[in-house]
Structure formats: C-alpha cells, structure tokens
C-alpha cells in the first residue's frame with residue numbers, strides 16, 4: 001500500500017512539474033533582437049584620429065548582445081537574435097525569423113549618421129502612416145537598396161511608398177501594432193532622456209523595410225549619431241553601450257508589464273508604487289472634430305484603439321482613452337501625438353455629471369435609405385427612434401442623463417452585436 005501511495009504521489013508531482021514547465025514555457029515573452037547591418041554592410045561609419053574607425057554594425061551587435069544577456073537572466077523572456085556575429089541576414093530573413101517565432105516584440109538597433117557633424121541625439125522609429133519628409137534620409141539609409149538581396153528586392157518590389165494603394169496596404173498591415181509600438185518606443189526614448197540624460201528626438205513614424213512586414217509591435221532605435229564626435233565617443237565607449245543597453249532592457253521589462261496589465265495577466269496583489277492622487281475630472285484625449293463618421297478600426301484613427309465617438313451639433317468628436325491620473329493622461333496625450341494627431345489635447349469631464357436640459361442617446365445608423373423592418377438593428381431592439389433631416393434618416397436609441405450611462409448602454413449594444421454606435425449629446 002505504502003509503495004502504491006508513494007508512486008501515486010510521485011506521479012502527481014511529475015504531472016505538476018510538467019504542467020508548470022508547460023505553463024511557464026507558454027508565458028515567456030519572446031523578443032527578437034536585431035543588430036542592424038552586419039557582414040559586408042558596415043552601416044554608418046566614420047574614422048576619427050583618436051577614436052579610430054567605428055562602424056554601426058559593430059556597435060549595434062555589442063548593444064544587442066548586452067540587452068540579450070540581461071533578458072536571458074530573466075526567466076520571463078525568450079530571446080531570439082537575428083545575428084550574434086558579424087554576418088548579414090537579409091531584411092526578409094530577419095522579418096521571417098520574427099514572424100515564424102511569433103515574437104511579441106521586434107527591436108532593431110541602429111546608429112544614425114548625417115552629412116553634417118552637428119546633429120546628435122536618439123530617435124525611435126515605428127512603422128506608421130504619419131510620414132514626415134525630414135525622416136526620409138533615415139529611411140533611405142536604413143532601406144538602402146544596395147544591401148537588399150534578391151529575395152528582398154522581390155519582396156519589396158511591389159511596394160512603392162508614394163502610391164496611395166501602398167499606403168492603404170501599409171495601414172492594414174501595421175495599424176494593429178502601431179499603438180503598442182508607440183508605447184514601447186516612448187519608453188525607450190524616455191529612458192534615454194531621463195536616465196541617460198541624452199537628447200531624445202522622439203518617436204517617429206517611417207516606412208522601414210525591416211519593420212514593415214513584421215506581424216508584431218516593432219521599433220527601430222537610432223541610438224545616436226556616429227557623425228557627431230561627442231556621440232561617436234559615447235557610442236564607442238563601454239559606458240555608453242552599457243547605458244544604452246540598460247535603457248532598452250528596462251523599456252522591454254516595462255513594456256511587458258503594461259501588456260500583461262492590458263491582457264489581465266498580472267497577479268492581483270502587486271506591490272503598489274507610491275500612490276498618485278487621482279484628479280477630480282476624467283480626461284479624454286480629443287483626436288479630431290469632424291462631420292465625418294468613422295467606424296472602429298478606420299485608418300483615420302492611425303491605429304489607436306479605445307476610441308469614444310461623441311456627436312454634438314452634427315459634429316463627431318473622437319476621444320482616445322480615459323484616465324483620472326495626470327501621468328496616464330499625459331502618456332495618452334503623448335501616444336496620440338506620436339500617432340500623428342499633432343493637435344490632440346486633453347479634455348476634462350466631470351464624472352457622472354447629469355445634463356441639466358437634454359440627454360445622451362445612441363446614434364445607431366445614418367443613411368439615405370430607411371432601414372428595412374427585418375434589419376438586424378430593428379429586429380434586435382425595441383423603441384428605436386427614426387428622424388429625417390436633410391434627406392437623411394437617423395436612427396437613435398435610448399435616453400440617459402450621463403456620459404457614463406451612455407458608455408454602458410453602448411457596451412450592452414455591442415454585446416448584442418450592434419457595433420459602431422455613436423454617443424449623441426442632445427441639448428435642448
């Protein structure tokens with residue numbers, strides 16, 4: 001009997017260990033570290049009398065290996081390198097490796113150069129629709145066709161960034177990951193500026209081959225200008241490379257925390273940081289006011305999620321995110337501006353404020369034609385109101401006093417399958 005119980009116990013212990021091993025393995029956050037250039041592709045390079053010859057490909061490899069060894073000590077991470085030596089994987093190979101490994105994040109490390117010696121500082125690029133002409137030089141250097149191999153050329157041949165079709169394809173490919181890429185890029189640049197006291201030129205959007213095909217949040221970090229003497233000295237130094245690596249590593253750890261929180265994967269009892277006092281108002285970021293109605297996921301939102309449309313006097317206002325903490329409000333505003341909403345600003349809302357005269361309702365549908373009585377909306381809901389204005393039919397539903405109630409009502413409609421309703425504020 002005793003032996004039997006023991007073997008039974010042993011069996012269970014083994015099963016548990018196996019289960020933990022499987023769960024543990026699944027939980028790992030996979031990072032692809034891409035050291036830019038390599039092999040015959042030296043990347044940016046300069047020769048200085050005292051520093052000697054420095055090449056981007058060597059600095060990027062040093063940094064990536066440092067970041068990787070820090071991550072490998074942390075059991076939450078799995079690290080994949082596009083190269084660990086002085087070789088040149090093609091851009092397609094780098095992307096394929098990242099996509100095959102279903103990575104959670106792709107980090108490409110580079111050094112900048114300019115024909116002038118004055119420019120210095122760091123910048124992080126994400127693949128996005130908000131193109132800026134001043135970034136074009138970087139795109140040219142990092143996309144340099146001389147270094148594309150035959151497979152790369154075939155992959156990118158159909159792609160001409162100047163045509164609207166390509167822009168649409170690009171938006172579809174990358175918009176899903178833009179918000180996450182911006183969040184991570186922001187963390188990297190914050191660390192460079194605040195921890196390392198360097199000049200951050202910010203997070204920018206550009207068409208970069210090495211990012212474009214990735215099916216995951218992806219950034220390209222320009223860690224400094226080789227063409228600037230002071231910065232070349234820093235990039236070539238052990239101290240410089242160590243600081244840069246730590247900043248990237250800390251951003252990866254911080255980013256994973258944010259993603260875990262979003263996915264509800266954090267343990268409920270996490271030690272709290274020193275508490276920030278909540279503000280009296282809720283803050284939403286106003287992205288744009290327009291007579292146009294956009295549905296969720298429209299490229300007009302430049303990849304941002306958590307959009308709240310509110311219609312007032314015939315104008316749609318699109319708000320992004322909500323928070324009553326100053327730090328989160330500011331971070332959301334930064335994300336919106338980085339996404340390309342340069343004129344975005346934070347708007348305060350008094351929580352649960354009932355309208356004195358008027359109400360909130362949900363606009364379900366607008367069209368030139370009446371909805372048929374067997375349409376999904378009319379079959380799913382009773383008491384839908386129909387109005388006609390300037391030849392258009394407007395269908396609205398519900399009447400509540402506060403914005404919060406309207407958001408709740410909108411949620412219940414979404415659960416019923418009625419999507420893309422707009423909260424309409426009607427003041428009498």
Ligand SMILES: [Zn+2]
Nearest residue numbers: 036043110111
């Ligand atoms: Zn580069």
